[in-house]
Amino acid sequence: MGYYRIGTHLRLRPSSKPTPALNADINTSTVHVHLRHADGGPPRSHDDEMVFHFDTIIEGTFQEATFNSCARDIVEDVLCGYNGTVMAYGQSGSGKTFTMSGDPKNSLHQGIIPRSIQRIFADKMARPESETSIHVSYLEVYNEVIYDLLTDRKEPLRSVSIMEENGQIEMKGLCQIPCETEEEALKHFLHGERRRCTGPNTFHKFSNRSHCMFTIYVERHSKGRGHPDRTAAKLNLVDLAGCERFKCIDPTRQSEKEVLNINKSLTFLEQAVSELRKGQGHVSFRQSRLTMLLRDALGGNSKTALIVCALPEDDYLDETISALRFSQRVKDLKTSAVLNRVVDSIQAERQLYERKIAELKRELAFYDALNGRPGISREDLTEQKKVELKGKVEAFLSQKEGVEAIPIESLMQIKETYNIFKEAQAVLHAKLEKLSKENSISKLEENQNLSMIEDDDGVGELEPQGFALGVAPLDWRPEKSDCDTEITGKASVNGLLEQALLDNENSYKGESEQRNLAFHEFKRTVSEGIQQCYMINAKKSELREKKLLMQHLAVRLNDYKQEIHEINVVMTEKARNVASFDQEECETQVDDDYIQLEKRLEKAKLDYQKCYGELAQLKGQVISIREEMLKCQENLLNSFFEWYKKEKEKRPESNHFLYSKEKGNEQN
Numbered sequence: 106m107g108y109y110r111i112g113t114h115l116r117l118r119p120s121s122k123p124t125p126a127l128n129a130d131i132n133t134s135t136v137h138v139h140l141r142h143a144d145g146g147p148p149r150s151h152d153d154e155m156v157f158h159f160d161t162i163i164e165g166t167f168q169e170a171t172f173n174s175c176a177r178d179i180v181e182d183v184l185c186g187y188n189g190t191v192m193a194y195g196q197s198g199s200g201k202t203f204t205m206s207g208d209p210k211n212s213l214h215q216g217i218i219p220r221s222i223q224r225i226f227a228d229k230m231a232r233p234e235s236e237t238s239i240h241v242s243y244l245e246v247y248n249e250v251i252y253d254l255l256t257d258r259k260e261p262l263r264s265v266s267i268m269e270e271n272g273q274i275e276m277k278g279l280c281q282i283p284c285e286t287e288e289e290a291l292k293h294f295l296h297g298e299r300r301r302c303t304g305p306n307t308f309h310k311f312s313n314r315s316h317c318m319f320t321i322y323v324e325r326h327s328k329g330r331g332h333p334d335r336t337a338a339k340l341n342l343v344d345l346a347g348c349e350r351f352k353c354i355d356p357t358r359q360s361e362k363e364v365l366n367i368n369k370s371l372t373f374l375e376q377a378v379s380e381l382r383k384g385q386g387h388v389s390f391r392q393s394r395l396t397m398l399l400r401d402a403l404g405g406n407s408k409t410a411l412i413v414c415a416l417p418e419d420d421y422l423d424e425t426i427s428a429l430r431f432s433q434r435v436k437d438l439k440t441s442a443v444l445n446r447v448v449d450s451i452q453a454e455r456q457l458y459e460r461k462i463a464e465l466k467r468e469l470a471f472y473d474a475l476n477g478r479p480g481i482s483r484e485d486l487t488e489q490k491k492v493e494l495k496g497k498v499e500a501f502l503s504q505k506e507g508v509e510a511i512p513i514e515s516l517m518q519i520k521e522t523y524n525i526f527k528e529a530q531a532v533l534h535a536k537l538e539k540l541s542k543e544n545s546i547s548k549l550e551e552n553q554n555l556s557m558i559e560d561d562d563g564v565g566e567l568e569p570q571g572f573a574l575g576v577a578p579l580d581w582r583p584e585k586s587d588c589d590t591e592i593t594g595k596a597s598v599n600g601l602l603e604q605a606l607l608d609n610e611n612s613y614k615g616e617s618e619q620r621n622l623a624f625h626e627f628k629r630t631v632s633e634g635i636q637q638c639y640m641i642n643a644k645k646s647e648l649r650e651k652k653l654l655m656q657h658l659a660v661r662l663n664d665y666k667q668e669i670h671e672i673n674v675v676m677t678e679k680a681r682n683v684a685s686f687d688q689e690e691c692e693t694q695v696d697d698d699y700i701q702l703e704k705r706l707e708k709a710k711l712d713y714q715k716c717y718g719e720l721a722q723l724k725g726q727v728i729s730i731r732e733e734m735l736k737c738q739e740n741l742l743n744s745f746f747e748w749y750k751k752e753k754e755k756r757p758e759s760n761h762f763l764y765s766k767e768k769g770n771e772q773n
C-alpha cells in the first residue's frame with residue numbers, strides 16, 4: 106500500500122475584469138492574494154497577504170491541457186488497477202461543469218469526463234492481449250437523496266441507498282451499465298447529463314442543483330493460460346454543486362432547501378477534510394451523502410485530484426479565497442491507494458486458511474515454549490529426517506534398539522512412523538502372498554507333469570499337508586545381499602523382513618494349518634468352492650474315462666504290433682524254405698500261403714494304424730481335459746485366496762478355523 110498526496114489544481118475562468126487582488130503565476134503555480142484595506146489602501150496585516158500553491162494553474166478555455174495536467178495521470182493509474190477520483194470544486198458559475206463535462210459533442214471543448222472515456226477505450230483497443238470490461242454509472246446527490254441518473258428515460262429517477270459493507274462503501278440499486286464502445290459510454294453519459302437537476306440562478310441558466318458523480322469501472326485480466334492477473338478499478342469523476350451565499354439567492358428561481366442542502370453538504374465536506382488533516386481518529390464522513398461518497402477519495406483507496414474552479418473577479422473574491430483555502434487543506438491530505446487485484450473465491454479461501462494455519466503454528470510454538478519444548482518443528486518432515494526416522498524404526502524392528510529410540514516429538518513424526526510400519530507390513534504381506542502362491546502353483550505344476558495314463562486320484566485335492574505356506578524351500582528365498590545389512594533405504598527393510606520370515610516360520614505353520622482348514626471349509630460350504638469342486642470332479646471323471654479307453658487301445662495296439670511281428674516272422678521263414686525246395690513243385694502251394702499271410706499282414710497293419718490314430722486322438726482329448734481341469738484348479742485356488750483374505754478381515758481371530766474344526770469334531 107502506498108500513500109499518495111492529493112493533487113490540487115486551480116482553474117481560473119477567463120474574465121474581462123480580473124481583480125488586481127488576485128495574482129496567479131502559472132509558471133510557479135502560485136496564487137498571491139493582496140487584500141486592500143477597507144479604505145482602499147494597501148494590505149496592512151499579515152492576514153491580508155495570502156499565498157496559495159498548486160500543482161497546476163490553468164487559465165483560459167484549454168480543455169485538453171486541463172485534462173492532461175489534472176486528470177491524465179489518474180486515468181492511466183485506473184487503467185493499471187488503481188482507483189481514481191477527479192473532482193471539481195468551486196462556487197456556482199466558476200466553471201466546474203465546463204471542466205468536467207465541457208461540450209461532449211465538440212471535440213475541442215470536451216471536458217474531463219468525455220476525454221477520460223476516450224482514453225480508456227483507446228487503451229482497451231490498444232491491448233488485445235488483455236480482456237477489458239467497462240461499465241459506467243452516473244448518480245447525483247440532490248437534497249441528500251442519491252438518484253441513479255441512468256434510470257430509463259420514461260421512468261422517474263430511482264433512488265439509491267448508500268451503505269458500508271466490510272469497510273467498503275456500497276451503492277445499492279445503482280445501475281452499472283456495460284459499455285463495449287466509447288460511443289456507448291458517451292451516450293449513457295449524455296443521457297445522465299440530461300437527467301441532472303439543473304436550474305437557473307443568479308449566475309447562469311443551467312446551474313447544477315446537485316452533486317454528480319460519473320463512474321467508469323474498468324476490469325481487466327490477461328488472456329491465455331495460467332493464473333490471469335485480474336484487476337478491477339474505478340474512476341470517479343465528480344462535479345460538485347456550487348456553494349452560494351443566501352443573500353445571492355433569487356427566491357423566484359431557487360428553492361432555499363436546495364441551497365441549504367448544497368451548502369450543508371459542502372460544509373460537512375470541509376469539516377471532514379479538516380478532521381482528516383488533523384489526523385483525528387474519527388472522521389465524520391457519515392454526516393452527509395457527499396462525504397460518504399468521497400470518503401475514499403479523501404483518505405482511502407484512491408488516487409485523487411481536486412480542481413478548484415474560481416472566478417477571478419472582485420465580486421467573488423470572498424468565495425474564491427474560501428475555495429483556495431479549502432484546496433490548501435485538501436493539499437495536505439494523503440490517500441492510501443492499492444492495486445485492486447481481483448482474487449477469485451478459491452484463492453481467497455486458500456489465503457484465509459494459510460493465514461489461519463500460520464496463526465495456529467504460532468500458537469503451538471507459544472505453547473511448546475511454555476511447556477519447555479522450544480524448537481519443535483511443526484513443518485513437514487524433510488527427506489533427510491524421514492530417512493533418519495526409518496533407520497530408528499528399523500533398529501527397533503531388528504531389536505537392536507528399544508522403543509524409546511523412536512522419537513515422539515510432533516504429529517508429523519508420529520504419522521511418518523506409522524507410515525514406515527505400514528510400509529514394512531505391506532512388504533511382509535506381499536512376501537507371504539507370494540510364497541503361498543508359489544507353493545500352491547508348484548503343486549499344480551507337479552500334477553501337470555504326471556504321465557497321461559497314470560492314476561489321477563489327486564485331481565482337485567491338494568497335498569495332505571495342505572498349502573504348507575510357511576515352509577518355503579530354502580533355495581526359494583532370495584540370497585541376502587550385503588546391502589541388506591545396512592539400515593537405511595528400502596533394501597534394508599526388505600532384508601529385515603526376510604529375517605522376520607525366517608524368525609517367524611513356526612507361526613506360519615500355524616497359519617498354514619489355518620489355511621488348510623479354511624480350504625476344506627471353502628470347498629464344503631462356500632457355493633463358489635462347491636461349484637468349482639463339482640467342475641473339477643466332472644473333469645476328473647471325464648479324464649478317468651478317457652484314460653481307461655486309452656489303456657484298452659494301448660492293449661489292442663500292442664496286440665496288433667505283436668500280430669504284425671508274428672506274420673513277418675512266418676513270411677520270412679516261408680521265403681527261406683522255398684529256396685531249398687524244387688521250384689516248380691512248391692511254387693503254387695507257397696504262393697497261396699504267402700498271399701494269405703500278406704493279406705493278414707496288411708489287415709493287421711491297417712488295424713494298427715487305425716488304433717494308433719484313435720489313441721493319438723484320445724491323447725489330445727486327455728491333454729485338453731487336463732488343461733481344463735488345471736484351469737479349474739487354479740480358479741478354485743484363486744477364489745479360495747480371495748475368499749480367505751476377506752474372511753480373515755471379517756474374522757480377525759487368528760484361530761477361527763481351528764475353532765470351527767473343533768466345533769465340527771464336537772458335533773461329529
Ligand SMILES: Nc1ncnc2c1ncn2[C@@H]1O[C@H](COP(=O)(O)OP(=O)(O)OP(=O)(O)O)[C@@H](O)[C@H]1O
Pocket residue numbers: 117118119165166167195196197198199200201202203204308309311312313314345346347414
Ligand atoms: N474556462 C472557461 N472558459 C470558457 N467558458 C467557461 C469557462 N468556465 C466556465 N465557462 C462558462 O461559464 C458558464 C458557467 O460554467 P459552469 O456551468 O461550468 O459553472 P459551474 O461551476 O458548473 O456552475 P454551477 O455550479 O452553477 O453548475 C458556462 O456557460 C461555461 O461555458
